[in-house]
Amino acid sequence: MMRLDKFLSEASSYSRKDVRGLVKRSAVSVxxxxxxxxxxKVDETADTVSVNGETIRYRKFIYLMLNKPQGxxxxxxxxxxxxxxxxxxEDLKHFAPFPVGRxxxxxxxxxxxxNDGKFDHELMSxxxxxxxxxxxxxxxxxxxxxIDSFAAGMEFKEFTAKPARLEIDPADPKKVYxxxxxxxxxxxxxxxxxxGKNVLFLKRVxxxxxxxxxxxxxxxxxxxxxxxxxxxxx
Ligand code: URA
Numbered sequence: 223m224m225r226l227d228k229f230l231s232e233a234s235s236y237s238r239k240d241v242r243g244l245v246k247r248s249a250v251s252v253x254x255x256x257x258x259x260x261x262x263k264v265d266e267t268a269d270t271v272s273v274n275g276e277t278i279r280y281r282k283f284i285y286l287m288l289n290k291p292q293g294x295x296x297x298x299x300x301x302x303x304x305x306x307x308x309x310x311x312e313d314l315k316h317f318a319p320f321p322v323g324r325x326x327x328x329x330x331x332x333x334x335x336x337n338d339g340k341f342d343h344e345l346m347s348x349x350x351x352x353x354x355x356x357x358x359x360x361x362x363x364x365x366x367x368x369i370d371s372f373a374a375g376m377e378f379k380e381f382t383a384k385p386a387r388l389e390i391d392p393a394d395p396k397k398v399y400x401x402x403x404x405x406x407x408x409x410x411x412x413x414x415x416x417x418g419k420n421v422l423f424l425k426r427v428x429x430x431x432x433x434x435x436x437x438x439x440x441x442x443x444x445x446x447x448x449x450x451x452x453x454x455x456x
Contacts, residue, residue, distance in 0.1 A: 226252065227260040229271060233280045235316045236273065249274050283338035284317045285446040285456070286310065289438045290333045290426075296324035306333060310443055322346065323405050331356075331426035332434035335443070341456060345429070348404070355428040356400045356410050360419040363395035364388065368417040372400070376416055381406050383413060399427075430454065 227241040236244065241260045244250045250257040251272045252264055264271060266280040288306060290296075297305045298320050306321050319335040322342045336342055345352060372388040384403050391397035400410050411421045427434050431453040438444055 223263045223265050225260070226250065226257055226262050226264050226271070229264055229266055229280055230273070230278060232282055234273065234278045235313055244273060283341070284314060284319060284336060285338065285341065285451055286314070286319055286335040286443050287432075287435060287438065287446055287450075288333045288335055288443045289434060289440050290325055290330055291441045292328050292330055295327055296321040296333060303327065306335065309441055310335065314443075325426060326408065326411075326424070329424045329426065330440060331424075332429055332432070333426070334429065334446070341454075344456075345454060351403050352430045353401045353403055353428075354405060354426060354430075356402075357425045357427050358398050358400055358410060358414065358421050359423040360396045360398060360414060361422055362419045364390045364398050364417070364419065365395070366390070368419075371417050372413060376413055378406075378412060383409060386413060 227238040230236050230241045231238045238260070241250065245257050245260050248256040253270050271278050288309060290306060293304060294309065295303045295305045298307050299305055307319060310319055317337045319337050322334040322336055322345050325331065325333055344350060369388045372386040375385045376383040383406070387401040389399040400413070402409055410424060414421050432450055
C-alpha cells in the first residue's frame with residue numbers, strides 16, 4: 223500500500239502538488255470513485271487509479287528500446303550535441319532514463335534506456351558475456367581470413383578483444399555482421415581497421431537475444447515488452 227500522491231508522482235508526470243489540485247477538482251479516481259484526499263492509501267498492485275479518466279499503471283522503473291539515429295550522443299546531457307534522452311517521449315521523461323552502455327555518435331540502432339540501476343549493472347557486467355550484434359558496411363570487401371582474425375581475438379593498447387564472430391554477406395562482401403561480447407570504445411571499428419577496412423556505416427541490431435524491432439522508426443522509443451525483458455532474466 224502507498225499514498226495516492228506518491229503513487230501518481232512516481233508513475234506519472236504529475237507532481238505531488240499537481241495531485242493535490244487534481245484531487246480537489248475530483249479528477250482522480252480510485253476504482254471508479256473520486257479520490258477524497260491525496261494521502262489516501264492505494265494498493266499499487268490491485269487498485270485502478272485514473273486521472274481525467276485515463277488509467278495510470280504503477281511502476282517505478284522503465285525499460286526502453288530506442289532505434290538510435292546518427293548524430294546523438296549516448297548520454298543524458300551535453301553542452302553541444304543532442305543526446306539520446308532527448309528522444310524519450312515527454313510522458314516518460316520524469317522517469318529520468320539513462321542509456322545502458324553506449325553507441326558512438328555516428329552509430330545507429332538498438333540502444334536500451336532505463337532508470338533501473340540494477341538492470342544496467344546486470345547487462346553491463348562482463349560476467350554476463352552478452353553478445354552484441356552489429357551490421358557494418360565497409361570501404362573494402364571482407365575476406366574469409368578476416369573471419370579467423372576476429373575469431374582469434376585481438377590485442378589493443380588498453381584491452382584484449384575476446385574472440386568475435388564475423389559474417390560476410392556472400393552477395394556483397396562489403397556488408398558484414400559482427401558479434402562482440404564486450405563493448406570497448408570504438409571496438410567494432412577498431413577490429414575492422416585491424417583487418418584493413420574502414421567502417422562506413424554501423425548499426426547495432428541485437429543485444430543478446432533481443433533484436434532491434436525493425437518496425438520501430440529510427441529516432442523512436444518504445445517500452446520493452448514483458449517477453450523482451452524476460453530475455454535478460456528480468
Ligand atoms: N563499436 C564501435 O566501433 N562503435 C559503436 O558504436 C559500437 C561498437
